[in-house]
Amino acid sequence: MEITLRELVTSIHGMLFGGFFLMALFGAIVLLLDRSNPARSNPDSTSAQPASRWQTLYLIAMVAAGWAAVLSGAYVIYPWYRAVAPAGADLALYPQRLLMSHSTTTGWHNFGMEWKEHVAWIAPMASTMVAWVLLKHRAAWNAHRPIRTTVLGFAAVAFLAAMIAGGWGAMIDKKAPVQGGQSFQLMGSTK
């Protein structure tokens, strides 16, 4: 059972960074909804307990995963995806060229990848802001409903952007997987 370097890195990008980011962002939205419950917030309060240690670590890990996903995608995997194929090369190693070589698959690049490569960045930007407000301005968050509503809205948009990017990434990788590079033996081969 083997996996190539590019397949391994793509899995880390999508399933580890991207997957964890999506799950963590969903968890953060649940946390925000819970904290937005009027019974749990105190409109008269101008001070609040600071975020617990686990919440701080959780939000920092969420933001780090989001940035790791977009940076690894743009600077490691995307160059493999968009590499120019030499004449006569096997297009299986050049996903963008493979998709563009058939009229039935060009949309996966012209629409899917073009949308994914840009919309993805909105997710870590917005989630960074959300985490920063939750960690640094807990008192204002606790006291003001408009702030809670706005931050929750940005978290929802971040989730939507991450869903779009992750969904298209998964589908494009099914049509034209990023592969190649050194192979690693994961388990001994069976007869």
Next chain:
Amino acid sequence: MTEIQLVPQNPANGPIAAAVLSCAIGCFLLGVLAVAADGSKHLANALNFYHPTGPLSGVTTIAIALWLFCWAVLAARWRNKTLAFAKVSAFAFVFLALGLLLTFPPFGDLFLGR
């Protein structure tokens, strides 16, 4: 930019308003740069900061730099101010929605006349 009306007798919400508005402006600029780079070969070449990644490297680097710069400037200006947060929030959601829309290829193509 429209001056946001000050509302007294509330705790300062300026730093949060700065974070929210700058994030939305950053997302909007990301969309604007993405469409502009798609429509102009000259701009696309100028934004090609890292050749293997292409113009995407410049589009995102500039957008993030402008977002952080905007955040720093607004945070410094609004550090001790209390703003009409609903108005800031409305502006922010408009910028955020436009940013999202501009990343959607058919919407960007409308601007480019394709």
